[in-house]
Amino acid sequence: xxxxxxxxxxxxxxxxTLFNALTGAHQHVGNYPGVTVEKKCGIFTFDDKRFNVVDLxxxxxxxxxxxxxxxxRDFLALEKPDMVINIVDASNLERNLYLSLQILEMGLPVxxxxxxxxxxxxxxxxxxxxxxxxxxxxxxxxxxxxxxKKGTIELIETISKIFHTSNDSNNQQSNSKIxxxxxxxxxxxxxxxxxxNAILDIEKIVNEYSFLTDKYPSRWVALKFLENDEQIIKLxxxxxDLFDRVLCDTCKCDPNKCNIFKQISQQCDTKFIQKxxxxxxxxSEHLQQTEETYPEAVIADRRYGYINSLLKQGVVHxxxxxxKLRTSDKIDKVVxxxxxxxxxxxxxxxxxxxxxxxxxxxxxxxxxxxFGLLSSSLDSIMADGLxxxxxxxxxxxxxxxxxxxxxxxxxxxxxxxxxxDSGYLARVAYMLDRVFRVFGLHGSSVMPFIIxxxxxxxCAVPGIxxxxxxxxPKERLAxxxxxxxxxxxxxxPVFILLIAAFFQExxxxxxxxxxxxxxxxxxxxxxxxxxxxxxxxxxxxxxxxPSYRLPTFTSLLIHTWERTWQYIKKAGTVILxxxxxxxxxxxxxxVPADIQNKTPETALKYSIAGRxxxxxxxxxxxxxxxxxxxIALLGGFAAKEVVVSTLGTAYSLSDVDPExxxxxxxxxSNSPDFRPLxxxxxxxFTMFYSPCFVSVVCISRExxxxxxxxxxxxxxxxxxxxxxxxxxxxxxxxxx
Amino acid sequence: MNRMSIKSKxxxxxxxDNQRGIILSVNANGEMGRRIRDMGLVPGASISIQGRAPxxxxxxxxxxxxxxxxxxxxxxxxxxxLES
Numbered sequence: 001x002x003x004x005x006x007x008x009x010x011x012x013x014x015x016x017t018l019f020n021a022l023t024g025a026h027q028h029v030g031n032y033p034g035v036t037v038e039k040k041c042g043i044f045t046f047d048d049k050r051f052n053v054v055d056l057x058x059x060x061x062x063x064x065x066x067x068x069x070x071x072x073r074d075f076l077a078l079e080k081p082d083m084v085i086n087i088v089d090a091s092n093l094e095r096n097l098y099l100s101l102q103i104l105e106m107g108l109p110v111x112x113x114x115x116x117x118x119x120x121x122x123x124x125x126x127x128x129x130x131x132x133x134x135x136x137x138x139x140x141x142x143x144x145x146x147x148x149k150k151g152t153i154e155l156i157e158t159i160s161k162i163f164h165t166s167n168d169s170n171n172q173q174s175n176s177k178i179x180x181x182x183x184x185x186x187x188x189x190x191x192x193x194x195x196x197n198a199i200l201d202i203e204k205i206v207n208e209y210s211f212l213t214d215k216y217p218s219r220w221v222a223l224k225f226l227e228n229d230e231q232i233i234k235l236x237x238x239x240x241d242l243f244d245r246v247l248c249d250t251c252k253c254d255p256n257k258c259n260i261f262k263q264i265s266q267q268c269d270t271k272f273i274q275k276x277x278x279x280x281x282x283x284s285e286h287l288q289q290t291e292e293t294y295p296e297a298v299i300a301d302r303r304y305g306y307i308n309s310l311l312k313q314g315v316v317h318x319x320x321x322x323x324k325l326r327t328s329d330k331i332d333k334v335v336x337x338x339x340x341x342x343x344x345x346x347x348x349x350x351x352x353x354x355x356x357x358x359x360x361x362x363x364x365x366x367x368x369x370x371f372g373l374l375s376s377s378l379d380s381i382m383a384d385g386l387x388x389x390x391x392x393x394x395x396x397x398x399x400x401x402x403x404x405x406x407x408x409x410x411x412x413x414x415x416x417x418x419x420x421d422s423g424y425l426a427r428v429a430y431m432l433d434r435v436f437r438v439f440g441l442h443g444s445s446v447m448p449f450i451i452x453x454x455x456x457x458x459c460a461v462p463g464i465x466x467x468x469x470x471x472x473p474k475e476r477l478a479x480x481x482x483x484x485x486x487x488x489x490x491x492x493p494v495f496i497l498l499i500a501a502f503f504q505e506x507x508x509x510x511x512x513x514x515x516x517x518x519x520x521x522x523x524x525x526x527x528x529x530x531x532x533x534x535x536x537x538x539x540x541x542x543x544x545x546p547s548y549r550l551p552t553f554t555s556l557l558i559h560t561w562e563r564t565w566q567y568i569k570k571a572g573t574v575i576l577x578x579x580x581x582x583x584x585x586x587x588x589x590x591v592p593a594d595i596q597n598k599t600p601e602t603a604l605k606y607s608i609a610g611r612x613x614x615x616x617x618x619x620x621x622x623x624x625x626x627x628x629x630x631i632a633l634l635g636g637f638a639a640k641e642v643v644v645s646t647l648g649t650a651y652s653l654s655d656v657d658p659e660x661x662x663x664x665x666x667x668x669s670n671s672p673d674f675r676p677l678x679x680x681x682x683x684x685f686t687m688f689y690s691p692c693f694v695s696v697v698c699i700s701r702e703x704x705x706x707x708x709x710x711x712x713x714x715x716x717x718x719x720x721x722x723x724x725x726x727x728x729x730x731x732x733x734x735x736x
Numbered sequence: 737m738n739r740m741s742i743k744s745k746x747x748x749x750x751x752x753d754n755q756r757g758i759i760l761s762v763n764a765n766g767e768m769g770r771r772i773r774d775m776g777l778v779p780g781a782s783i784s785i786q787g788r789a790p791x792x793x794x795x796x797x798x799x800x801x802x803x804x805x806x807x808x809x810x811x812x813x814x815x816x817x818l819e820s
Contacts, residue, residue, distance in 0.1 A: 061774040094800045095776045300773035338790045430805050434791035540771045545803040
């Protein structure tokens, strides 16, 4: 029989490190049903016993405001793990115990892993573990998760001892289930007379209507009503409905039309929800009149008060001044300094960026070589024809396109993991929040923007995935919808081609201008989203600046691999399909045999893509685009580099290498219908129009809905077209 | 709580670097109030200003031995009694 253990704890308490130390490589990552919160599961065995470990999202509290909190709370209540290991950061005991109290109040079997004892000791804090264990009524084990297995032995022994003794002492129980009473702490915090009485009153009603009593202790449910908990209130409303429906079944009629039902449902409301609300409002009004405060505020105050008095009973000893400047503070004095801070930040971001793109070049070229070898060997083996063309142009080019990004994504995530795990990312958010807030974004939005090509030459795919570090849902959505506006590495060949063809003498200036325009466009769009479709108050910034920490190599690798593998799995399957579709569109129908002049250009014009390109010429001419440009942009939907190679085909140059565009550039600048103004219009359009397909897949996945993916295709294209038309028309009027 | 020292009661936003104080009240409700309180910003807690971001917003404070940042408009909800 298996035993399920849930790991719960604050962010930065070393929870993930402990999880890695316990399970090693035996873990997998998934999502909680319906939400994008990561669910990590793993197993470890000890004394021939198998333990299933679930790593819950890191939270400070168990209210229902953030997605992570709801997920953690639902898992604890509904899945009923055999034990909850609550990781508590010993160097930050007070705030960590705030969560512990809430878990204990849920009536779950808890074992505390007192982590980072080494850090606490260094800060001159000693903790009387036995005393704390006795006061809280739960077993506590000291751990140093950073030291891997060695640092968690005591914890594993404690866990297995609990399960062992409970088996001996209670043979009637199933082997995997432990005797809950042994672990259940009877914690009952007093919240003051007013609230305590209200709790008792609500408890009575909750029990009478058996509302959620199978899942939570009634005292906890009562507390949640007083805390104004949205989730519980919603459930209570549903419970009332359900209660009515059961009654209505007795008269077997349509509840919407039944008069008896209406009466009962009104009564029901009065009896259940109204009764509870009456108590809650009564207490709220009383507290506001007498103490100018709210029940939820009193509850939080009392919890911290309880912890304070607990720790004052000789649990914690400070050996020297706890407010003494720590190493972490000293680093912050420099790193977040008014002038030095931003300079250091630019240097770090730039070098990270530089390293990623420089060092991923080699493995990318290996992969490209591998795929080149594959297609050239297939080229010589297979007979000419449609199947060969499908395999080489459709399948290999498509899959190769996705896998070609993999080294880049791995490097990027590795560096992000370093910044994240060391604690620096929180400082970046802290320093830049003021700037990004103006546009309805968050300080943490800067990372995704830079990765996507904020300094020209990134990639939107890892950028979109990096928005996971953002904890505020609205700001996160606005960020992931606008990062594709940045100039990724695949757009650069297009810009370089056009600049080389028309503005060769002002190259640097134009590149700088293009970067600037991308930022302006992205931030303006973010502002537009945040004041229309993703309207709403900004999420509170209240954020911890964790102490700087040297990341462990294992967790960096695990972090990197997890995200890379998710990318390969999801994007890989979809891009294969879309590249086959695009191939078919550019191939069929093929030119009839009786036509003499069979250049690639005529073949392309004859295909579906060519026909689409020609048919929308009527509209696109306002931006200065003819059918050739239209096809190229259509191809760019698969990957932006394709714009260049398709333009080459359309201008009857077979095989244009995106890196060697001199001949194409000459051809373009000599072409009568390709003016410098067309080039500018095309640059603007390429910059802003629909993200490439892999990005669209990522946007859909990360936002949790295909609608946002579709939205980004339509909105971005409309946005880009509007700008391109304005520029082209104004330019034409001025005679360019 | 010393009612005599009303003069030294100010909003957290107005506190200077390295100044210390005790939280008197948190006048925020709903999500904002909850987030603030969950992080330990409750009446009676002792805080000090660690520093400010380069654009003077957000502010970093030290509370119960860890560092917390919040925006100035969020700091407005918190009243503090300065330590002399």
